[in-house]
Amino acid sequence: MSGPPLRVAVLGAGVVGREVIRAFLERPEALRTADGAPLELVGVAVRDVQQAAEGGIPAHLLTDAPAHLVAAQATDIVVELMGGEEPARTILSAALGAGKSVVSANKLVLARHGAALEDAARRNGAFLRFEAAVGGGTPVLSPLAEGLGSDRLTRIRGIVNGTTNLLLTDMAERGTAYTDALRRAKRAGYAEADPASDVEGHDAAYKLVILARLGFGVWLDPDRVPRTGARADGEPGPAGILGVSPEDLAAATEAGLAIRLIARAELVRGGRIAAAVVPAAVPSGSAFGRTVGVGNRVEVEAAPIGRVAFEGPGAGGASTSSAILADLRAIARHAGSTWAGLAPARASADVAAFPAPRAGHLDAPSGARYPILD
Amino acid sequence: MSGPPLRVAVLGAGVVGREVIRAFLERPEALRTADGAPLELVGVAVRDVQQAAEGGIPAHLLTDAPAHLVAAQATDIVVELMGGEEPARTILSAALGAGKSVVSANKLVLARHGAALEDAARRNGAFLRFEAAVGGGTPVLSPLAEGLGSDRLTRIRGIVNGTTNLLLTDMAERGTAYTDALRRAKRAGYAEADPASDVEGHDAAYKLVILARLGFGVWLDPDRVPRTGARADGEPGPAGILGVSPEDLAAATEAGLAIRLIARAELVRGGRIAAAVVPAAVPSGSAFGRTVGVGNRVEVEAAPIGRVAFEGPGAGGASTSSAILADLRAIARHAGSTWAGLAPARASADVAAFPAPRAGHLDAPSGARYPILD
Numbered sequence: 001m002s003g004p005p006l007r008v009a010v011l012g013a014g015v016v017g018r019e020v021i022r023a024f025l026e027r028p029e030a031l032r033t034a035d036g037a038p039l040e041l042v043g044v045a046v047r048d049v050q051q052a053a054e055g056g057i058p059a060h061l062l063t064d065a066p067a068h069l070v071a072a073q074a075t076d077i078v079v080e081l082m083g084g085e086e087p088a089r090t091i092l093s094a095a096l097g098a099g100k101s102v103v104s105a106n107k108l109v110l111a112r113h114g115a116a117l118e119d120a121a122r123r124n125g126a127f128l129r130f131e132a133a134v135g136g137g138t139p140v141l142s143p144l145a146e147g148l149g150s151d152r153l154t155r156i157r158g159i160v161n162g163t164t165n166l167l168l169t170d171m172a173e174r175g176t177a178y179t180d181a182l183r184r185a186k187r188a189g190y191a192e193a194d195p196a197s198d199v200e201g202h203d204a205a206y207k208l209v210i211l212a213r214l215g216f217g218v219w220l221d222p223d224r225v226p227r228t229g230a231r232a233d234g235e236p237g238p239a240g241i242l243g244v245s246p247e248d249l250a251a252a253t254e255a256g257l258a259i260r261l262i263a264r265a266e267l268v269r270g271g272r273i274a275a276a277v278v279p280a281a282v283p284s285g286s287a288f289g290r291t292v293g294v295g296n297r298v299e300v301e302a303a304p305i306g307r308v309a310f311e312g313p314g315a316g317g318a319s320t321s322s323a324i325l326a327d328l329r330a331i332a333r334h335a336g337s338t339w340a341g342l343a344p345a346r347a348s349a350d351v352a353a354f355p356a357p358r359a360g361h362l363d364a365p366s367g368a369r370y371p372i373l374d
Numbered sequence: 375m376s377g378p379p380l381r382v383a384v385l386g387a388g389v390v391g392r393e394v395i396r397a398f399l400e401r402p403e404a405l406r407t408a409d410g411a412p413l414e415l416v417g418v419a420v421r422d423v424q425q426a427a428e429g430g431i432p433a434h435l436l437t438d439a440p441a442h443l444v445a446a447q448a449t450d451i452v453v454e455l456m457g458g459e460e461p462a463r464t465i466l467s468a469a470l471g472a473g474k475s476v477v478s479a480n481k482l483v484l485a486r487h488g489a490a491l492e493d494a495a496r497r498n499g500a501f502l503r504f505e506a507a508v509g510g511g512t513p514v515l516s517p518l519a520e521g522l523g524s525d526r527l528t529r530i531r532g533i534v535n536g537t538t539n540l541l542l543t544d545m546a547e548r549g550t551a552y553t554d555a556l557r558r559a560k561r562a563g564y565a566e567a568d569p570a571s572d573v574e575g576h577d578a579a580y581k582l583v584i585l586a587r588l589g590f591g592v593w594l595d596p597d598r599v600p601r602t603g604a605r606a607d608g609e610p611g612p613a614g615i616l617g618v619s620p621e622d623l624a625a626a627t628e629a630g631l632a633i634r635l636i637a638r639a640e641l642v643r644g645g646r647i648a649a650a651v652v653p654a655a656v657p658s659g660s661a662f663g664r665t666v667g668v669g670n671r672v673e674v675e676a677a678p679i680g681r682v683a684f685e686g687p688g689a690g691g692a693s694t695s696s697a698i699l700a701d702l703r704a705i706a707r708h709a710g711s712t713w714a715g716l717a718p719a720r721a722s723a724d725v726a727a728f729p730a731p732r733a734g735h736l737d738a739p740s741g742a743r744y745p746i747l748d
Contacts, residue, residue, distance in 0.1 A: 017677070023524065023730075030524060032715075034715070047448070079545070090419075094401075096489065131521065136677070137521075137525075137679040137680075137682075138472045138521075138625070138679070138682050139517035139520070139521025139522065139588070139682070142516070142517065142520060142521060143513035143516065143521070143684075146513070146700055146704060146709075147505065147512075147513025147516060147517070147696075147697065147700050148513065148696065148700070148702055149699075149700055149703055150397065150404060150543035150696055150699035151511075151696050151713040170549060214662070225674065265411070279664075280535075285659060287661070287685075290661070290664075302691075302696075304393065304508075304692030304694075304695065304696055305511040305512070305686065305687065305692075305693045305695055305696040306511075306514045306686065306687040306693055307685075307686065307687070308511075308685060308686035308687075309683075309684070309685040309686065310517075310682070310683070310684060311677065311681075311682060311684075311685070311687075312680065312681065312682070312683065313677065313680040313682075316678075316680070318677075318678030319678055319679045319680055321678065322521075322525050322676075322678055322679040323521065323523055325502070325523075325524035325573045326520055326521050326522070326523055326524055329520075329524065329713075329714075330521055330715075331711060332518060332715070333709075333714065333715050334708060335707075335709050335710070335714070336408070336549075337711070338705060340703075340704075340707065340709070341406075341408070341703045341704075341706070341707050
């Protein structure tokens with residue numbers, strides 16, 4: 001009855017990769033195509049084969065040559081969990097070019113090269129899915145693309161970076177400095193050795209570009225998405241959360257506010273899209289104010305539906321593997337790419353500025369000026 | 375290039391139906407199959423043809439014979455928005471039996487006859503989608519079935535009935551009696567002439583059965599889902615929110631709590647499912663406590679992902695039409711039924727009782743005992 005197996009190659013065996021591999025080895029019956037054929041793990045590409053084998057991944061699956069694994073005739077679907085720009089971009093591009101479907105969590109590559117990858121997928125009849133790139137395991141992208149596919153989006157706002165949200169929460173609660181909070185987050189495994197991509201807002205900007213593609217039908221250039229705060233003297237502030245001081249957080253708390261790194265994109269005049277990643281003040285009791293620790297929350301305004309929101313853990317290997325497996329199952333049942341029934345997106349270097357927020361500003365002790373978002 | 379059009383019949387032209395019809399007439403380019411063929415509206419079944427024609431629906435589409443419209447060779451997909459048990463159940467069953475895919479918002483029919491309808495859909499290769507049955511237009515069911523399809527659910531909790539949530543919010547804010555709040559809700563179009571299905575918890579119980587099917591793989595018998603409150607003297611209280619007095623709400627507020635009608639289902643000992651729709655007390659500042667008016671919120675606990683939540687407007691014709699159109703587009707691109715890649719569900723008459731809540735009870739002035747849900 002069932003067709004031939006779908007053969008899956010996994011690139012990268014970090015926290016998420018190991019959970020995905022474990023699902024193949026321990027619960028293979030849960031991974032099947034629409035007509036009952038199994039999904040088979042045919043290879044795992046890692047940097048250090050010996051270390052991976054010692055970590056419990058069957059040796060016969062291991063290779064340190066990801067490009068060869070992807071090109072192999074025995075590979076139908078590629079799960080890319082390597083991270084970083086290269087060789088990931090080249091490998092994904094080659095896979096799609098060969099008509100092989102791809103599941104990726106690589107927000108950097110998707111944000112920087114999304115338009116080209118989408119084009120390659122469409123031209124070669126391959127599927128590209130990337131639910132895990134935003135919100136960790138929390139379903140956000142597919143509901144946006146499919147559930148709201150007939151709506152006209154006007155605004156997306158989100159706390160999409162768990163690391164910075166944990167740092168801001170911790171600093172506000174304990175009144176400690178950024179460096180202390182960062183040390184604690186690193187110890188708990190929630191911040192990387194080099195935290196620049198998180199704390200400077202780059203990671204959030206990549207995720208915003210991906211959300212905007214599904215919400216507004218355009219691939220924005222992530223390098224044009226501002227990710228600096230503002231100062232009361234009119235000068236740009238430091239990037240991401242780097243300008244947020246314990247005194248700022250205390251002043252915000254005093255005013256019934258909380259400071260959060262908010263990724264925002266809006267449809268503004270002339271059909272242009274404004275986009276930015278900014279430290280902003282939100283009411284402490286609001287849903288964003290109550291999003292603490294590594295939690296993520298994405299709010300969407302759209303017509304006719306109104307405001308909808310998605311919440312969940314934004315990080316963690318086991319949690320994120322849930323989205324990777326969901327994408328694999330979706331490909332196995334021919335559900336298409338993450339953009340599903342949406343029209344092809346165009347690339348755009350045009351990023352508009354936001355109008356001034358209605359709720360005003362918080363001028364903080366450090367000299368930073370935080371827009372108040374209601 | 376494109377295949378033949380997919381021909382759609384709409385049954386019912388109430389608030390939601392009219393929005394769906396409007397989408398066909400005003401934005402037909404947004405409704406296409408995967409290979410670019412159009413979705414065509416071929417008929418609209420209503421009770422009063424003349425009234426519908428006067429309301430602006432093209433006369434040549436109208437009929438008062440839904441069963442004939444469904445049986446017609448010119449109909450490929452049926453959108454059922456009639457509501458009520460019969461003739462909706464018979465018509466849906468006939469459509470699926472003939473291999474025609476169905477989009478329905480009919481939670482009563484789905485909850486009572488879901489097992490039989492799922493069986494009919496699977497046997498005949500037809501798709502059955504019902505995103506609009508829970509959460510209005512808010513994507514909840516597909517994210518649960520697809521995004522969390524590889525997770526093991528342990529708990530579902532939701533505010534899934536907008537009418538009762540509006541009544542409870544209004545009563546608490548104004549200190550007014552149920553009858554006053556109901557009068558206002560009716561005037562605003564948020565309560566039906568006969569509000570029994572909402573205020574007695576039946577509507578929420580149907581939605582809970584649908585959520586449990588996708589989360590736990592079982593069609594519970596809605597008649598076995600308790601929907602009565604409890605009294606401090608051990609007796610069962612009135613159904614749904616009927617026992618909630620303004621004094622109870624004031625006592626809850628005093629204690630930092632809010633009373634909400636919570637639909638809950640949990641995996642308990644022995645793999646059994648506990649399910650109930652109960653008026654419960656939640657912390658005022660919690661996400662459920664902050665869900666006011668006709669807002670809906672569904673929280674899911676699952677492994678490995680953790681806790682995820684979906685929020686949005688739970689009612690309104692325009693909003694709900696968003697989910698109907700999303701389901702139509704999903705069928706048009708062969709994305710399958712709402713249960714997507716999940717295993718077939720079994721029907722079960724076994725509904726377990728909940729263990730006592732960890733956070734205790736609120737014994738209210740009226741003699742009602744509200745479990746405190748954290």
